[in-house]
Amino acid sequence: MLKHGNLEYEIIIGCEIHCQLLTKTKAFCSCENRYGGIPNTRVCPSCLGLPGALPRVSKEYVEFGIKAGCALGCRINNFSKFDRKHYFYPDLVKGYQITQFYTPLCEEGEVEINLAAQNEEPKFKKVRIERIHLEEDVGKSLHIEGSHSYIDFNRSGVPLIEIVSKPDMSTPDEAARYMQTIREILKFVGVTDGNMEEGALRCDANINLKIIDNGVEFRTPISEIKNMNSFKAVKDACTYEVSRQLEEYTSENRIAFKSGFKRTMGWDEPSGQTVIQRTKTIAEDYRFMPEPDLRALELSDEFIKRVSDSVGELPEAKRLRFKKEYHLSEFDVQTLTSERELAEWFEEAAKKSSSPKKCANWILAEVLAVLNETNSSLSDLKFGPCAIAELVNVIEEGKITSKQAKDVFAEMIALGKKPSAIIAEKGMEQVSDSSFIEKIVEEVFAENTEAVQDWKNGKTNVAGWLMGQVMKKSGGKANPKQAAELVNKRLAQ
Numbered sequence: 001m002l003k004h005g006n007l008e009y010e011i012i013i014g015c016e017i018h019c020q021l022l023t024k025t026k027a028f029c030s031c032e033n034r035y036g037g038i039p040n041t042r043v044c045p046s047c048l049g050l051p052g053a054l055p056r057v058s059k060e061y062v063e064f065g066i067k068a069g070c071a072l073g074c075r076i077n078n079f080s081k082f083d084r085k086h087y088f089y090p091d092l093v094k095g096y097q098i099t100q101f102y103t104p105l106c107e108e109g110e111v112e113i114n115l116a117a118q119n120e121e122p123k124f125k126k127v128r129i130e131r132i133h134l135e136e137d138v139g140k141s142l143h144i145e146g147s148h149s150y151i152d153f154n155r156s157g158v159p160l161i162e163i164v165s166k167p168d169m170s171t172p173d174e175a176a177r178y179m180q181t182i183r184e185i186l187k188f189v190g191v192t193d194g195n196m197e198e199g200a201l202r203c204d205a206n207i208n209l210k211i212i213d214n215g216v217e218f219r220t221p222i223s224e225i226k227n228m229n230s231f232k233a234v235k236d237a238c239t240y241e242v243s244r245q246l247e248e249y250t251s252e253n254r255i256a257f258k259s260g261f262k263r264t265m266g267w268d269e270p271s272g273q274t275v276i277q278r279t280k281t282i283a284e285d286y287r288f289m290p291e292p293d294l295r296a297l298e299l300s301d302e303f304i305k306r307v308s309d310s311v312g313e314l315p316e317a318k319r320l321r322f323k324k325e326y327h328l329s330e331f332d333v334q335t336l337t338s339e340r341e342l343a344e345w346f347e348e349a350a351k352k353s354s355s356p357k358k359c360a361n362w363i364l365a366e367v368l369a370v371l372n373e374t375n376s377s378l379s380d381l382k383f384g385p386c387a388i389a390e391l392v393n394v395i396e397e398g399k400i401t402s403k404q405a406k407d408v409f410a411e412m413i414a415l416g417k418k419p420s421a422i423i424a425e426k427g428m429e430q431v432s433d434s435s436f437i438e439k440i441v442e443e444v445f446a447e448n449t450e451a452v453q454d455w456k457n458g459k460t461n462v463a464g465w466l467m468g469q470v471m472k473k474s475g476g477k478a479n480p481k482q483a484a485e486l487v488n489k490r491l492a493q
């Protein structure tokens with residue numbers, strides 16, 4: 001229980017997340033499903049809602065819905081169907097939206113959200129998911145200031161899923177982390193690009209308070225904060241709404257709330273305030289009715305199994321396994337599993353290398369730095385993960401020094417050549433011929449009798465200095481491991 005003056009209270013938050021899917025076509029027609037483009041160029045009679053045009057469910061849409069459901073721990077229903085949700089809005093041409101109101105595709109899931117600070121050992125909390133249903137997106141209104149309003153129907157009919165959580169979150173931070181977790185998982189399994197600036201993931205938060213006032217329980221009316229497209233907005237809007245609801249409760253002119261009273265709010269980022277859009281005392285009547293133009297989805301167990309088998313390992317499972325199999329730290333695994341492509345790239349290198357941990361270090365420190373600097377992705381690199389494994393292996397074998405490895409890496413980035421080719425070309429290959437190194441060791445000892453005497457008098461750091469002399473004399477070519485061994489052997493004589 002939290003405290004506010006004499007009051008004790010709890011925060012109750014549930015989220016509805018709309019997520020655009022990365023299918024090739026729109027949900028119910030064969031128009032291309034892609035963000036942006038010249039307005040009204042990706043449209044057809046069906047997604048323009050012209051009379052007589054009939055919708056057809058995309059199979060890929062259903063598959064992506066199942067994948068999302070599996071990734072979020074849901075039961076996939078063999079039977080689900082589509083309904084019409086009626087309301088008027090200029091960008092909703094048909095006058096209704098196709099959704100799944102009565103029987104959704106997925107139900108009763110859950111996700112674990114991590115409440116720990118970054119790089120700390122995870123601290124999980126379970127958030128239950130009530131349902132995931134299929135729903136089409138609507139068009140977009142563009143308001144040009146002082147001029148006209150335009151409507152772009154490229155987004156009309158874009159496939160969405162709506163993920164409805166139970167009211168299991170009890171702080172604004174938890175709500176933001178929930179959204180973050182949903183995005184991470186759905187991106188990881190490849191059903192969305194999760195691009196929030198383009199509106200691929202939008203969150204509505206339902207928030208109210210349970211207040212204990214002198215032993216009497218009271219619930220504030222629910223505020224539904226619509227259409228937030230950043231984690232920060234979710235956190236800030238919920239934080240603002242908590243204090244607003246507390247203030248409203250304690251203020252003198254508190255209105256008597258009827259049961260069912262609900263507010264729809266927007267989050268105004270510039271002013272940092274939630275703004276009331278409308279209030280209602282009864283649930284809005286959307287006149288839901290079964291969609292007569294679409295058959296119900298009757299999915300066989302085999303079909304559901306085949307799709308769910310393609311989901312693959314989820315980020316949290318991958319993190320646990322990476323820690324165990326490759327002995328990596330929490331920090332390493334968090335970064336390496338932030339994107340599926342990166343996780344798979346690392347693992348391919350790790351499997352071919354004698355030191356997975358060093359592969360992780362190279363990828364995290366060097367490879368990612370280059371990608372950041374050049375604003376590029378792994379697929380833009382001129383070499384693959386095997387080249388990093390090879391580089392790590394030659395360092396481990398003592399064939400090149402880590403200083404030389406940086407030069408090799410720079411060549412790999414520029415030209416995409418294999419490490420072995422670069423080493424041969426530059427004549428970097430270490431000399432491991434012990435008689436050659438022994439000869440140099442002898443010379444160094446003969447030239448530095450004083451230093452050798454210092455070592456005998458207990459100045460142990462002289463050994464390292466002598467080793468440096470050997471490396472210098474060999475032109476950096478002596479195998480450092482062998483050189484160190486021979487110096488120590490000579491000193492012990």
Ligand SMILES: [Zn+2]
Pocket residue numbers: 026029030031042043044045046047048157
């Ligand atoms: Zn279309």
